[in-house]
Amino acid sequence: METFKLTVNGQQKEVTADPGTPLLWVLREDVKMTGTKYGCGIAACGACTVHLGGVPTRSCVVPISLVGDRPIVTIEAMADDPVGRVVQDAWVSEDVVQCGYCQSGQIMSAVALLKNTPKPTDKDIEESMGGNLRVGMAHGADHREAITGVRHVQVREQHVEVFRSNATQGPTHTCCRDHLEPVALQRLPQHIAHGVIVLCQ
Amino acid sequence: MLRPVRTILLAILFSVTSFARTASRNQEATHAGARSTRAEGLTAWQQIYSVMSHPRCINCHTDGDYPQQGDDRHRHLFNVVRGPEGKGVAALQCATCHQSSNADSTGMPGASGWHLAPLSMRWQDANDKIVPSSAVCKTVTDRTRNGGLDGAALVKHHQTELVKWAWQPGLRNDGTARSVPPINYEQFMAATRNWVQAGMPCPR
Numbered sequence: 001m002e003t004f005k006l007t008v009n010g011q012q013k014e015v016t017a018d019p020g021t022p023l024l025w026v027l028r029e030d031v032k033m034t035g036t037k038y039g040c041g042i043a044a045c046g047a048c049t050v051h052l053g054g055v056p057t058r059s060c061v062v063p064i065s066l067v068g069d070r071p072i073v074t075i076e077a078m079a080d081d082p083v084g085r086v087v088q089d090a091w092v093s094e095d096v097v098q099c100g101y102c103q104s105g106q107i108m109s110a111v112a113l114l115k116n117t118p119k120p121t122d123k124d125i126e127e128s129m130g131g132n133l134r135v136g137m138a139h140g141a142d143h144r145e146a147i148t149g150v151r152h153v154q155v156r157e158q159h160v161e162v163f164r165s166n167a168t169q170g171p172t173h174t175c176c177r178d179h180l181e182p183v184a185l186q187r188l189p190q191h192i193a194h195g196v197i198v199l200c201q
Numbered sequence: 202m203l204r205p206v207r208t209i210l211l212a213i214l215f216s217v218t219s220f221a222r223t224a225s226r227n228q229e230a231t232h233a234g235a236r237s238t239r240a241e242g243l244t245a246w247q248q249i250y251s252v253m254s255h256p257r258c259i260n261c262h263t264d265g266d267y268p269q270q271g272d273d274r275h276r277h278l279f280n281v282v283r284g285p286e287g288k289g290v291a292a293l294q295c296a297t298c299h300q301s302s303n304a305d306s307t308g309m310p311g312a313s314g315w316h317l318a319p320l321s322m323r324w325q326d327a328n329d330k331i332v333p334s335s336a337v338c339k340t341v342t343d344r345t346r347n348g349g350l351d352g353a354a355l356v357k358h359h360q361t362e363l364v365k366w367a368w369q370p371g372l373r374n375d376g377t378a379r380s381v382p383p384i385n386y387e388q389f390m391a392a393t394r395n396w397v398q399a400g401m402p403c404p405r
Contacts, residue, residue, distance in 0.1 A: 066301070
């Protein structure tokens with residue numbers, strides 16, 4: 001165990017943790033900020049996204065020992081951030097959220113995109129937001145709303161497949177593309193196992 | 202009387218000059234290594250190519266809009282793309298996951314300056330097939346494509362942290378070690394120097 005000094009949302013925090021502990025768990029369990037979510041633990045889904053030194057970062061794969069003196073910004077700070085507030089308001093006005101579990105990460109990624117590119121093209125949005133897993137049905141989107149639909153994510157090691165879905169076509173299971181057979185939902189946290197994530201192998 | 206003395210003086214002068222020239226060449230040889238023959242250079246190049254075509258290196262010298270992962274060189278998962286500077290895009294950068302060193306506790310590889318090689322340095326074709334040794338050699342030695350690097354600069358490039366990472370690539374998230382190139386780093390650097398000293402010959 002070692003002691004680490006962190007700057008989280010502008011405040012100094014001191015934590016004692018194993019150096020290999022992912023930043024995600026330090027934030028949730030030591031700093032007691034639970035807005036950042038665990039979705040997969042392998043940087044596949046983006047639910048754990050924070051800003052580390054200004055860079056959108058998957059906190060589930062960054063051990064606390066590699067944080068250094070880089071400031072950490074979490075979803076909890078977005079209401080006081082000019083861009084974060086606009087994104088949150090858009091999320092509300094466009095009724096983006098369904099279960100909401102992935103939305104911390106979605107908002108952090110969207111804020112990072114908009115701070116870098118205030119007027120993103122559809123391609124910019126697709127590419128930047130394409131790494132954030134989202135389950136559920138699609139919504140229409142404009143340039144200020146980063147979510148444009150369910151994203152297809154395939155993680156070969158764990159063979160996680162997401163049903164591609166939109167409001168008009170309905171779900172399309174593409175697990176068979178790589179000769180994979182759908183198996184079960186057991187290995188995934190129940191709060192995201194809504195029947196739209198299938199574990200294939 | 203004077204002629205023998207002059208002759209002796211000239212002989213002494215010649216000897217001193219020859220000794221100095223030899224000493225200088227030896228010093229140069231000791232410092233930079235004796236100049237290699239073309240055949241030696243080609244042998245050295247094949248060693249270099251064996252490293253460059255290894256997944257730890259070639260996974261980031263792709264032709265497409267994405268890096269590759271793993272020893273099977275599959276397309277990088279999670280919709281990661283190249284981006285305008287080979288560092289990903291605004292909200293999905295290389296640095297979004299890859300830090301300045303390996304994170305063995307989470308299986309995430311990392312090194313300072315993690316990014317894709319530019320498309321001018323692609324060592325694969327559009328179908329993700331590794332191009333032949335002669336083609337890679339031509340690419341690497343083309344200063345209009347390699348960022349203007351001459352032999353000395355190529356030696357320096359092989360000493361960067363990102364290149365060195367190939368020999369210390371860290372653990373996967375299942376705790377197993379990633380594979381490393383077929384020769385060790387010291388052998389790689391020796392081959393690089395020998396190849397440069399031979400004039401960077403390429404196979405035909």
